Amino acid sequence: MEIPRHWRLNQQRYGLVGEVCPHCEAKIFPPRDICPHCGGEAKTTYAFNGRGEVFSFTTIYEAPTGFDETAPYTVALVKLEEGPLVTAQLTDLGETRPEIGMPVEMVTRKLRSDGDERGMLIYGYKFRPVMR
């Protein structure tokens, strides 16, 4: 079981919470306390609005342990409106065929169980085609 490593990321993972650099105003995800753009200290939290577009995507058929029961699933690089790219699954695609540039919005979903069905559920951000 890997409880603390997931617990300590709860807020950023549930709600896509990163940081904003007080010096150059860059929005940062994941939070890293040092702005990757200007090198200044950046510890101000910033909740992303969850909107973005698909930068790239692919579908995984041969999944790692913990994801094998949900395969096949689609992962993407999503370009957030505020700038950063994030890696996340696309969900609720239904008949929608994803494409580069497709607008998406953040939802919070089950990522996987920590271990088997006895383990903790890990929730986090995913993206779906925008509903409106």
Next chain:
Amino acid sequence: MPDTLLKPSRPVGIVGYGSYVPRYRLPAKEVARVWVGGRASGLPIKEKAVAGLDEDVVTMSLEAVRNALKRAGIDPAEIRAVWIGSESHPYAVKPTSTIVAEAIGAAPNVQAADMEFACKAGTEAMVMAMGLVGSGMARYAVAAGLDTAQGKPGDALEYTAAAGGAAFVIGPAEESLATINASYSYVTDTPDFWRREYQRYPEHGNRFTGEPAYFKHSTAAGKTMMEALGTKPSDYTWAIFHQPNAKFPQRAASLLGFTPEQIRPGLLSPVIGNTYAGAAILGLTATLDVAQPGDRILMVSFGSGAGSDAFDITVTDKLPERRDKALKTQDYIARRTEIDYAMYARLRGKIAMK
């Protein structure tokens, strides 16, 4: 007779409401195809909503609550309670509500608990929230009811047991989209439906679930509240009843003297099934999506075991400007991917992996 109404000393209402219905739909005829040789007469609904592999009551609650917050436009740090009713919480022990409270930014200065009362766990949470706000203990409280309901394969409930629900930010009446004028609860020990600890699927009393359970409690709750308030069905623009199938809520409405038109916007079970703790309140959200200022709404939930909560609600002039701030219930219903029974069995974890 003592006053039986549940009515806060300080007027309260719905500051924000939100709903969620997952994307997948299982037609009832698919269940019939697999279990009764395709016999399609008397199917209880057209189709039901089914959650995806990465959804559960936590994720669905979160989306419904986020929608409610968008309409409420309040600071989540001012929320003093997050109460979520469901019979399908993903953990047997560990609250759904703590996860939701953390994710919306309401933690840590907050009450958090999960409610359980079969299909009325959501309205139970609403009454509690009314009490907390109405007493002045809190400015805002979140009450939600959602389920990913399980029906035993081949059982009558498998046609209807669905996923979805709604959430409300309850707050002061002066900030509300709709005021809650009063509520009334009618509860008895009636074993029409239950699920024992460690059992995967519920048991039910077949026709016993009808007259002595659903109809007795629903009509008593509605009737008693109207008598106490001195109202009659024609005073209400809209009415919503718990909807385990398509037929029951229509009959309950008729027994109390409501017209088909009054229950039309809130009657969702034919196309999404019975969302259990979410059923009546989803109907309320769909009704609020179309209601106008001044409209009066009667809602009656029903939970097996058994009891009903009745509510008397009046839409304020704040509704029209705020209802478009989040997705509407019919937006979710329109988002639809039909699945067959095999995919349903996979999504609901009914395929034995070990």
Next chain:
Amino acid sequence: MTDIIIAGIGQTPVGEHWDESLRSLAVQAIQAAIKDSGGLKPQALYVGNMLAASLSRQAHLGALLADYAGLRFDDAQHKAGIEAETVEAGGASGGAALRQGYLAVASGLVDVALVVGVEKFTDVIGPDLEAALATLTDADYESVHGLTLTAQAALLARRYMHENHVPADGLAGFPLTAHANGAGNKNAMYRKAIALDTYQKAEPVCEPLNIFDVAPNADGAAAVVLTRRELLPKDFPHPVVRLAASTITSDTLALAERSDPLWFAAAQASVEQAFQKAGITREQVDLFEYYDAFSIFAALSLEAAGFAKRGQGWKLAGDGSIALTGQLPCATLGGLKARGNPGGATGVYQVVEAAEQLRGQAGANQIAGARYALIQCLGGPASIAVTHILEKIGD
């Protein structure tokens, strides 16, 4: 500074070695390299390995392999084994271990260093193998979302093909070249050329990648003995090949954290540094052993190394430039795609193969008169880039 010489090389065939273990593979490669060096006595062992702790439930390879390979001091006072440790840099572990050997010998503190790269993939099967490989991505921001290494490459390929208008079979030339060259390498996992038609009909793995765009993970070990030129035995039996440059650079671990994901900045930097160190220009390179774990990596590496303009690397695969007879022969003994990709051993295999080319031991795949070989291995999508330049300096 004195020349650092690749004095000995050894390798096992790459493949599914069901009957061999991590240690037996490593010992075979070590013994072959020591024998090839004319019997030099190593004083330090650097093990390049990526995932033994998860794939073989075996960490602490330095002690294990030094012992099993019999690497002890042979004088009476020293009853102990030699210096030994593991170097890990993801898929670039082999190259990074070689860099450690280079530093040790170049510093003068070690006279003879032994570098072995080893990986044993086939002891783990199914989702656990994917999970082990996924530990090479960012655990908190990539693998927790179900990302795999192959998917990461597919994300790059999809975007690259989109931005540069690459046709669906536009990357085919990389595996076609690799398989054609693998046919001439007796240690290669796949020794059969494939046709374009076969590529076009291949099953997708992670769209747009098909099975031929992904190098097979396989078992293998390769080893190199390094020493300074003046320490070579008088009767050293091979043409002398010098390690002319050894550089390592890094980039973000998570692909998403790059401002420009389609540019292998670390690969560019390590190549530039290596050219400078070796004192040569890119035009002098006779062969390039690039890191074609995925065909998109080959395209991006060619661009980063300056052999193609940005967005044009894929074209070198289609026009014959990278064939044995082309301007810039690449993957000359099959590359990762046909020789196989034995994880932490791969970077050492690349150097062994390049040394074979410069020594004139590459058989049917010999690049005539080759003097300079550029070798690059990558950890992840160039999160680490290790570049070496070998130079043939005498016969």
